[in-house]
Amino acid sequence: MEGSLPQRAAALAMLRQLERKVLWLSSYMIHHANHEVDRGDGLKVGGHQASSASLVTLLTALYFHVLRPEDRVAVKPHASPVFHAIQYLLGNQTLDKLQNFRAFGGAQSYPSRTKDKADVDFSTGSVGLGIAQTGFASLVQDYVHARGWSPNWGKGRMIGIMGDAEIDEGNVHEALLEYWKHGLENCWWIIDYNRQSLDSVVSDRLFMKMAGLFENLGWKVVLIKYGKLLQRAFAEPGGQRLKQWIDDCPNMLYSALVFQGGAAWRRQLEEDLAIHPDTLAIVRRHDDAALARLMTNLGGHDLQAILEAFDEAPTNQPVCFIAYTIKGYGLPFQGHKDNHSGLMTKAQMNDLRAREGINQGEEWDRFAGLDVSASEIEAFLQRVPFVAKGKRRLQAERVPVQPFPTIDLKGQASTQQGFGRVLDEIARKAGPLADRIVTTSPDVTVSTNLGPWVNRRGLFSMASQDDLFKERGLLSPQKWEMGPKGQHFELGIAEMNLFLVLAALGLSHSLFGERLLPVGTLYDPFVCRGLDALNHACYQDSRFIVAGTPSGISLAPEGGAHQSIGTPLIGMAQDGLATFEPAFIDELAVIMEWAFDYIQREGAEEGRQHWHRDEKGGSVYLRLSTRPIDQPSRAVTRELRHDIIGGAYWMRRPEPGTDLAIVYTGAVAPEAIEAAGLLAEDQRGLGVLAVTSADRLSAGWHAAQRAREQGEPDARAHVEVLLGELPRDAAIVTVTDAYPEALSWFGGVRGHRVRALGVEHFGQSGSLSELYGHYGLDVNAILSAAEGITGRPARYRFLQK
Ligand SMILES: Cc1ncc(C[n+]2csc(CCOP(=O)(O)OP(=O)(O)O)c2C)c(N)n1
Numbered sequence: 001m002e003g004s005l006p007q008r009a010a011a012l013a014m015l016r017q018l019e020r021k022v023l024w025l026s027s028y029m030i031h032h033a034n035h036e037v038d039r040g041d042g043l044k045v046g047g048h049q050a051s052s053a054s055l056v057t058l059l060t061a062l063y064f065h066v067l068r069p070e071d072r073v074a075v076k077p078h079a080s081p082v083f084h085a086i087q088y089l090l091g092n093q094t095l096d097k098l099q100n101f102r103a104f105g106g107a108q109s110y111p112s113r114t115k116d117k118a119d120v121d122f123s124t125g126s127v128g129l130g131i132a133q134t135g136f137a138s139l140v141q142d143y144v145h146a147r148g149w150s151p152n153w154g155k156g157r158m159i160g161i162m163g164d165a166e167i168d169e170g171n172v173h174e175a176l177l178e179y180w181k182h183g184l185e186n187c188w189w190i191i192d193y194n195r196q197s198l199d200s201v202v203s204d205r206l207f208m209k210m211a212g213l214f215e216n217l218g219w220k221v222v223l224i225k226y227g228k229l230l231q232r233a234f235a236e237p238g239g240q241r242l243k244q245w246i247d248d249c250p251n252m253l254y255s256a257l258v259f260q261g262g263a264a265w266r267r268q269l270e271e272d273l274a275i276h277p278d279t280l281a282i283v284r285r286h287d288d289a290a291l292a293r294l295m296t297n298l299g300g301h302d303l304q305a306i307l308e309a310f311d312e313a314p315t316n317q318p319v320c321f322i323a324y325t326i327k328g329y330g331l332p333f334q335g336h337k338d339n340h341s342g343l344m345t346k347a348q349m350n351d352l353r354a355r356e357g358i359n360q361g362e363e364w365d366r367f368a369g370l371d372v373s374a375s376e377i378e379a380f381l382q383r384v385p386f387v388a389k390g391k392r393r394l395q396a397e398r399v400p401v402q403p404f405p406t407i408d409l410k411g412q413a414s415t416q417q418g419f420g421r422v423l424d425e426i427a428r429k430a431g432p433l434a435d436r437i438v439t440t441s442p443d444v445t446v447s448t449n450l451g452p453w454v455n456r457r458g459l460f461s462m463a464s465q466d467d468l469f470k471e472r473g474l475l476s477p478q479k480w481e482m483g484p485k486g487q488h489f490e491l492g493i494a495e496m497n498l499f500l501v502l503a504a505l506g507l508s509h510s511l512f513g514e515r516l517l518p519v520g521t522l523y524d525p526f527v528c529r530g531l532d533a534l535n536h537a538c539y540q541d542s543r544f545i546v547a548g549t550p551s552g553i554s555l556a557p558e559g560g561a562h563q564s565i566g567t568p569l570i571g572m573a574q575d576g577l578a579t580f581e582p583a584f585i586d587e588l589a590v591i592m593e594w595a596f597d598y599i600q601r602e603g604a605e606e607g608r609q610h611w612h613r614d615e616k617g618g619s620v621y622l623r624l625s626t627r628p629i630d631q632p633s634r635a636v637t638r639e640l641r642h643d644i645i646g647g648a649y650w651m652r653r654p655e656p657g658t659d660l661a662i663v664y665t666g667a668v669a670p671e672a673i674e675a676a677g678l679l680a681e682d683q684r685g686l687g688v689l690a691v692t693s694a695d696r697l698s699a700g701w702h703a704a705q706r707a708r709e710q711g712e713p714d715a716r717a718h719v720e721v722l723l724g725e726l727p728r729d730a731a732i733v734t735v736t737d738a739y740p741e742a743l744s745w746f747g748g749v750r751g752h753r754v755r756a757l758g759v760e761h762f763g764q765s766g767s768l769s770e771l772y773g774h775y776g777l778d779v780n781a782i783l784s785a786a787e788g789i790t791g792r793p794a795r796y797r798f799l800q801k
Pocket residue numbers: 051052054077078125126127128162163164165166192194196197198199327340
């Protein structure tokens with residue numbers, strides 16, 4: 001702590017008062033939600049009282065003393081009540097939200113950037129993700145500052161506060177490796193080492209493994225193990241044996257004694273230390289209450305020990321604080337191994353009320369029961385550095401997106417190639433859009449066609465490194481120059497990290513006041529590997545474009561392990577993510593141009609006009625393919641552009657008397673078009689609908705239905721208008737290189753009969769035609785489906801190979 005001795009003592013005294021207040025408010029908030037509010041459904045809403053209490057002291061120290069406005073924090077999900085109580089004391093949270101903790105519209109169970117109005121920097125909830133995002137945010141901060149941006153917002157510490165069981169999440173380890181590769185510096189992780197998880201007490205001495213792990217990867221490890229009471233006791237004659245006893249005490253026994261209290265401590269220590277009179281003398285100098293206080297005086301509950309540790313932390317490397325705590329500290333179920341979901345009874349709450357000097361009716365009072373005057377505390381709170389700059393959620397100008405040049409890829413080409421070409425063109429043209437794009441990929445940069453972009457824009461690294469191959473004149477299409485001005489984050493294979501990096505990049509405007517336009521690529525099946533991190537990124541409203549490529553069975557000889565089948569359904573179901581699967585490069589270019597704008601939008605709530613979050617914006621997922629197909633030669637009119645973004649257009653308009661339409665998306669376009677050509681010989685006016693985004697179509701359809709139900713009878717979705725052109729008794733054959741249900745819902749829109757073709761089984765290798773034949777996506781399969789559903793014999797069936 002800074003300042004003169006009396007100043008420090010005064011500050012410490014004030015923090016002690018606030019610590020008590022935070023414990024009370026967080027406990028009462030949970031109690032109120034469970035006992036005082038009748039929600040009519042008989043359910044207790046919980047609140048993780050024990051898990052939350054672990055962190056009262058640490059969060060008090062951080063928010064009221066240590067943090068600066070530029071620091072960004074991921075708070076352990078179950079410390080949400082403590083976090084909200086602190087924000088309430090700081091004036092960042094309303095009473096109404098506290099009173100509605102865990103209720104609809106109230107303070108969230110786990111701190112949420114999007115749902116909480118308080119100052120949440122990173123959402124948490126799915127353990128392991130919030131914490132891992134802090135390191136990547138620190139790298140993004142380095143990136144922003146390396147370009148000389150963010151002049152008015154200095155570098156802060158990216159801080160993660162995590163439960164000790166979070167270390168079991170594999171993504172935490174993946175992140176640690178990646179940080180090491182990128183030279184992470186500005187990051188603190190504070191482990192709430194309460195040695196308990198949800199089900200039980202965690203393994204003894206886990207901290208040694210943790211410490212080794214962090215040290216190996218370049219972190220400074222700081223143990224905050226003992227509080228000042230214990231430190232003083234250890235300095236007394238016989239004190240070292242007491243320390244030894246605590247160090248040797250199994251977690252399970254320690255936890256049980258914490259729960260049982262003073263008399264149990266005494267019995268145990270008298271027995272174990274019977275032959276060490278000097279140590280026993282220490283024990284005997286304490287009454288039961290004082291003995292319990294002494295034996296539970298772990299570092300994580302001692303303000304002075306915590307502040308010392310924070311003060312002394314190095315600034316040139318990441319720091320991991322292992323803070324020893326007791327789950328439920330200060331509450332009646334402290335230490336009990338089953339306390340994770342424990343709730344205090346009314347009687348226990350009344351005891352706490354009496355202990356804290358809170359009168360009836362003063363429960364929500366910010367200062368009731370404290371030993372200092374309200375004006376003194378208020379004055380202290382006004383000076384808290386964390387709130388010195390007011391609002392910490394920053395904003396950045398939008399980067400204008402000029403119309404893209406036409407991509408001239410003659411003959412056959414794949415959407416993946418087109419994607420690479422579009423980015424290459426942007427890089428070549430240069431300008432603000434190119435300067436704000438940041439790309440990233442988990443070891444598939446080249447094989448997803450980001451190579452040309454990287455050649456032009458370089459890899460990001462705080463240290464410069466030339467391309468040795470290039471220097472030596474060795475031929476390679478890849479020119480991989482690294483340096484602080486590079487615009488590509490090259491990652492190891494872990495897809496979780498890809499989405500965590502995208503999440504961090506995509507919040508740069510809010511965290512650092514500088515707009516970035518992140519573009520990530522990965523093999524489409526591995527979207528599932530990073531899925532929870534993708535969801536977490538969307539949940540935080542982070543903004544990015546991600547391309548999954550190659551996708552489906554169209555990657556043919558690569559085999560089953562690389563075939564994605566369900567990803568279009570993921571794309572449809574994921575809130576905050578607009579999913580596209582174009583077939584042609586001119587469509588893709590339109591989508592990408594639109595996407596760079598869409599990811600920057602921050603408009604108000606959706607309304608009638610905004611069924612696709614078009615005002616609000618979101619992230620974009622492109623499901624692409626390596627299958628080269630013939631490219632159409634056509635003008636992309638305003639109308640076509642509108643339809644591509646809307647999700648579909650009639651490639652062949654149905655005529656009034658037709659009994660069939662083929663609806664396709666993505667790489668199977670040639671089969672759909674060829675089958676339609678053959679069928680058209682017998683069936684005039686058959687329609688072919690090119691779907692570029694089943695996701696946007698279905699979202700629009702749901703929204704239009706809702707709008708009609710809510711009194712807007714003329715509301716029509718794009719898909720309704722399109723299918724309105726097809727006679728009601730006509731049939732539809734849908735074709736997609738994915739699970740058939742990605743398109744089969746078309747039948748529900750206007751009641752058309754549907755035969756949905758797609759991929760239902762895994763895993764053959766083979767040529768594309770073999771696989772399309774095997775899985776039933778080829779022309780023949782479409783002809784058979786048409787015959788089956790219309791009952792009209794298909795002339796060319798089986799003539800196809
Ligand atoms: C990914 C994920 N899996 C499971 C859970 C359910 N869960 C919530 S808390 C918890 C245990 C947390 O233990 P720890 O991190 O030690 O926190 P403590 O409650 O002890 O502070 C689990 C398994 C979750 N929130 N996220």
